[in-house]
Amino acid sequence: MEENAKYNPNEIEAKWQKFWLEKGISLIDKDDVTKEKFYILDMFPYPSGAGLHMGHTESYTASDAVYRYKKLQGFNVLHPQGFDAFGLPAENYAIKTGISPVETTKINIINYIRQMQSLGFAYDFSEQAVTCDPEYYKWTQWIFGEFFKQGLVYKKTSKTNWCPSCQTVIANEQVVDGKCERCGTEIEQKEVPSWFFKITDFAEELINGLDNVDWPEYTKKNQKNWIGKSEGVTVKFQIMPSPVRSTGHPLPSTGEDECIEVFTTRVDTIFGCTYVVLAPENELVSVLKEQCENKDEIEKYIEQAKNKTELNRMEAKEKTGVELKGVRAINPFNDENVPVYIADYVLASYGTGAVMAVPVHDERDWEFADNHNLPKKGVIIPRPIKSGLLIGDEIDNVDESYEHFDNYANKKKDNIRKGIEIFVEDGTVIDSGEFNKLNSDEAREKMAVWLEEKKLGKKIVNYRLRDWSISRQRYWGCPIPIVYSPDGEAHLVPEEHLPWKLPMDVDFVPTGISPLAKSAELKKRTEEIFGAGWTAEYDTMDTFVDSSWYFLRYPDAHNDQEFCSKERLKKWLPVDVYIGGAEHTYMHLLFARFFVKAMHRIGILDFDEPFLKLRHQGMVLDKEGKKMSKSKGNVINPDDMVAKFGADSVRTYMLFATPLEDAVMWNENNIVGVRRFLEKVWKLQYKITNYKLQITNKIQNPNDQNKKLVSLINKTIKKVGEDIENFRFNTAVSQLMILVNEMEKQTEIVAADYEKLLLLLASFAPHIAEEIFQKVLGHEESIFLQKWPEFEEALTKDETINLVLQVNGKVRDMVSVGADIAEEEAKKIALVSEKIQKHIGGKEVKKIIFVPGKLVNIVI
C-alpha cells in the first residue's frame, strides 16, 4: 500500500460495480427458508428518454441503504426493480419520430439500468417487471379477466373527461386543475363508452384498511378524503303545483311517489330550508319543466350547463340557476312549501342530484340565496358556553340562557335566527318543533328515525370516490382482453389466448379512434380465433392498471403458469417497506390497494393490504429551492454528479442533506462536506496498527485512552442501526462523521474498529467500504456477505456525565460526576456550588428537582 494513494472514486466504483455484477452479490435465493424474508420496494420508474432524475436517485438511495442494512442483519432481502413502460410519452415520441415505442422503451430501459448501476444500486435485475413485456401484461390481462368474471368490471357510456390533445379519455383522478395531467390541455366533456373497475364497491374496505398499515398520517388522511365518505339522509319533498301558477291548466296528477328526493348531511338544519335545488341533469327536471311557465328559460339553462365542462362549472364565480316556476316542494317536517330551482352548482353525480338549501347554514346556499333574493332562516345557534362547560343541554329556554352571556353572543344568536349571519357549524337546534334544544348530532339522529318511520327518507352513506375508468384510446398500453361477437356482445378472451398481444402494424397518429382499430393483424387474429364478424376491443388500459399489481410479480417474474407461484406469494408478500413520492398519495396507492382487496375478495390473495409500511421521499429542488424543470434549465443529471463527485458522495449527500421526507435542495457546494468525510475515512487506513491484525468482535485491551473511542463505537453501531430502521439517514450519517472525527484524533486505530466503521458506512457508501474492506483489510469476500456489527448496551453509556445545575430552570453550573449519581449526593453537590449559592442569594429553597443522569433544579 502506497502511503499517498489517493481516494479515487471513479476508479474504485466502476471496479466494484463490475465485481458485484460478476459475483452476483445482489442475486438472492427466493426460496431460501433459512433466513427471514424482507421485501423492500421502490416505485418503479417510467423509462423516459431523459433518464433517471434526482428524485429517483434520492428514494432509490434510501431503499438501497435499507436493503444493504437488512442484508447485513441477516435477512433474505428482496429488492427488485422494474419499469412502468407503457404510457403516452413513448407514443408521442413515436408520433413525432416514427420510431416504435418498443424500440425507444428498450433503449431507455438499458440506459436506466446503466444509471442505477453507476449509482451502486443493488437491484436483482434477473427478475424484473416490465409492464410492456407480453410476459408481464399477460397477467395484467388475466387479472382483468378474473375481475370481469366476478362482475367487478363493467362497460358503460358516460360523460367523461376528454383530452382533445391526447385524443383520449382520462379519469377524474387524472384531471389536474381541469387540465390533462400529462399534457396540460384543457379537458372537455364527451360521451364515450368505457370499461370501469368497480372500485366504489371497496370504498369502506379502502377506508378501514388504513388502520392496519404503518403509513404517514397525512397520506392516510388524504386517502380518506379522496374516498370522501359522508353519512347523511335522503328526504322526500313532495311536489305540489305552484299557487302562483298562471296558465290556469290543472297540473298533471302527481301520485304520492312524485317527490324530489334530496341528500343532506345536515338534516338538523331542515327547518331552515327555504328552497330546493336540482342538478340540471336530474331526470325529474325533464318531467317537471313541462308544467312550468318558463319552460324555455329552463331548457336554455340546461343546454348551457350541458356544454360547460365540469371545470367551468366549478370555476364559475357566480352561482347561477333558474326557478322552476310552477313547481313547489313541501318540506315534510313543517309542511312549508318552498320554491324549486335548477342550478349547476349541484352535481348530478353526487348524492341524489338534489339538495335542500339552507342558506344560513351552508355557504353555497347562502351565496345562491343572495343572488336570487331568497329568504334565509337560521335554526342552529352556537351552544351557550359558560366557564368552559357546555350547558346547552341543561337549559329549558334557549332565549333565557343567553341572558347570562355577553351581548356579542346574544347578538350573534339573533342574527343567525333572522338570517343576517351565516353559521355552518354544529350547535343547538331552535325553531324546529319537537326537535328544539337538541344538539345538532342528536337532532340528526332523531330526525333520521322520524323520516324512516314515516317512510319519507332514510339514512345513507355517500362516497366521493367514483368507479375507475380504465379505457384509453391509445396504442402504447395493455390491450383490453375483450372481443365482441357479431351481435356486439362483449366476451372475455379465454386464458389460452393470453397474452392478447398488442399488434405491431399500427399507425400511431391520433384521430380520436383507437389506433388498434386500424390494425389488420388484430382483425385477422380475432377472426381466426373467434370467427368471421368478431371484432376486438380497440382500447388499451390506463397505465395505472399495470402498476397496480407489479409488486406481486417480482418474487416470481419468469413464471408463465401463474402471475406468481402460491409459495412465493406466501413467502414474500405483502411488501414490508415501500418508498416513493408523495405525489402518489392518491391514485397509485389507492388503485394498488383496490387491486389487492379485489384479488383478496376473489380468493386469489390471502392478504388485503399490499404495503405494510410506506415512506415518502421529498422533492429534489435546485439550490434556490425551485422545482427542476426542462423549461427552467435547472435540471440536474445524476450522471454528471456521479462523474464529478463519485457515486458514494452523491448517495451519502442525498441522505445527509435533509430528512428523507423533506425537500432536498441540491447544492453542489455542500457535497464537498460528505466528500471530505469519505476522504477522511479513506485516510484512516494509514493509522491502522497492523493491516494483518486478526479481526475479532472483542475489544482489544481497552485502556483509559481508547475508552472514549470504544464507547463511541458502541453508540454509533446502535444509533446508525436505529436511524436506518426509522428512515433517519441524515442523523445516521452525522453520527458516522462524529466517529470518524474521533478516530482521526487517535494516533493509531485497530483494524477491528476500522472494520466496524466500514460495515456501518457500507449501506450509504458501498464502493469505498468494499474497496477498503478487501484491499486494505485483506478480506477475500464481499463486505456485503458479512454481519452487521454488534454493540454492548453497557458500553453505549458514559461513565461520567456533566450534571447540570439549575436555579429556577436556568443553567447556572455544571459538574462532572458519575453517571449513576444518587439523588441525595447530587442535591448536596448542587447546594455547595458557589455559583448556585450566588443565585440562591440566601433565599428559601422551596423545592429541589432531580432528574437522574441529567440535572438538579433548585426552585426558590
Next chain:
RNA sequence: GCCCAGAUGGCGGAAUGGUAUACGCGCCAGUCUUAGGAACUGGUGGGAGAAAUCCCGUGGAGGUUCGAGUCCUCUUCUGGGCACCA
C-alpha cells in the same frame, strides 16, 4: 374557501418535556505553501463587558410546568394538496 405539513444561527439541519443550535456548508484566524488551492488546528447565535460573568434568544401572543423548540389555545406567514361532495 377547505384539508395537510411546516416555521430553530449567514445556509442545510440536530435536539425521549431537562445544557438549544449536534453534524455539515460558509465565514474568521493560524500552520504549511513562491503564490493560489488543498490539507490540518482553533474560533464562529445576538447584545453588554478588559475579564469573570450577565442579559436576550427556536415566526408572534397567551397558557400548563420546577423546567417548553417540544404540550394546550389563539394568531401570522410559507409550502403542498383539494376544490361547489349538500
